[in-house]
Amino acid sequence: MRGFTKDPRDDAAVARPGLAAAAGSPVIVLDTADNVAVCRRNVATGEALAMDGDVVAARADMPLGHKVARAFIPAGALVVKYGMPIGSATADIEPGDWVHLHNMRSNYISSHTRASAVPA
């Protein structure tokens, strides 16, 4: 259990009021411990993203369901979603950055797209 901190099911309890409260924001924060938020719709570069008190400008176009950094995540640090680590940063990530295969990797096993693999 690499760096495991909590039960991801607890996010459901957090997400419920969070979702209702965040109805006006394009992103939702699933757990207060998270350093990423999730796009509830497609987000355009420069959009102001309200995330649990912080407001961050989107630094990329990001589709529905993708992750955006809430805070600075240094290379090598854990990416936290649902209050649990979901991998490690492979580059410094700025608040508002899109967080995906280009700047993070699994701590368990490789991910892949049709074109390439992202080693763990």
Next chain:
Amino acid sequence: MIIANGYARGDGRIGIRNVVAVIYLVECAHHVARRVVDLADDAEVHLLGFPGCYPNDYALRMMKALATHANVGGAVLVSLGCEGFDREGLAAAIAQSGRPVETVVIQQAGGTRSSIEAAVAAVRRVQQEMRQDERRVPMRLSDLVVGTICGGSDGTSGIAANPAVGRAFDRLIDAGAICIFEETGEMIGCEGPMATRAASPEIASAIDQAIGNAETYYRAMGYGSFAPGNAEGGLSTLEEKSAGAYVKSGSRPINGVIRPTQIPGDPGLYLLDVVPDTPPKFGFPNISDNAEIVELMSCGAHLTLFTTGRGSVVGSAVAPVIKITGNPETFARMGEDMDIDAGRIMLGDATLDTVGEDIFDLVLAVAGGAPSKSETLGHREFILGYKSIEAVGPACFPGAR
């Protein structure tokens, strides 16, 4: 609560559908069997099959479990004649369960046309016998087994559709149903919290062992249970996908770890371990979603709750599939295939509880005979491959049937 006018089987099980399984026992008999199903032109005559010529214990155990599934009332086996599948053993198991069964051997029946003709006639006779013996009984929630699977997951799955299924699972379990969640390989990273929900220390250690085995197995295969569409949908790693998949299990204690073909007896929640024993022998544990649905059915699932973000269209032979998407764009684009719109949760227009209720209600309706979207559209997917997996998992489970 009575939920359906079920089909009572000779072995004591109660089904929500009354299917005739037409089963080819090697790819060489596939065409004949498919033509038989086409010509039968009946929504309750379904095609099942196994493609390989070499025998496999798992495939035989699976086919016995599927041909005697609660939703199946009888079977017609289609054999080429020279393949390795134990057709006599399969036919004997079906007959022993009190179901009518006939076998057509192509090499004996005289070729393609005469075999099709013979097998269509066999289907008619099996249906005739099923009608004569038909016994309908009140079915309660405590007679129902519900499976869940996610496919084509994206960043919405773990937030909307999966936790909503978790709510429905909690309600079903509280009402006495058996619920099964699966893919130990898609729970990698969640072993810690899962073990804390185990009903006993033995089950906790079985969970840990099963997830450890899954990680070793997938690592050897070089890929986790992660598809390019998952990445396009915003999921970056297997453990992120796992966390989202795990919430389908709801919040009730985990009563046991089961393997394919093990049917739980006591109500409650079970984890289905589908990952083969190591070292890897026949390839990936399950090459696509339907292989997992088939394994859920082998553990008795009368119907399956299928959550999808990207938008899967599949259904299944034998047991209805209810599809739930948490992605509002997917629902807008593919509503014709989706039974439940959990995307309303993403938009703030519904809560996990209300969508959980909708899922619960639909489970009762489909159990009662209402067709799911995939049933209406004629989806009857089925896939079964080679596997090397012991019949019994790392820990025994209570109340085995």
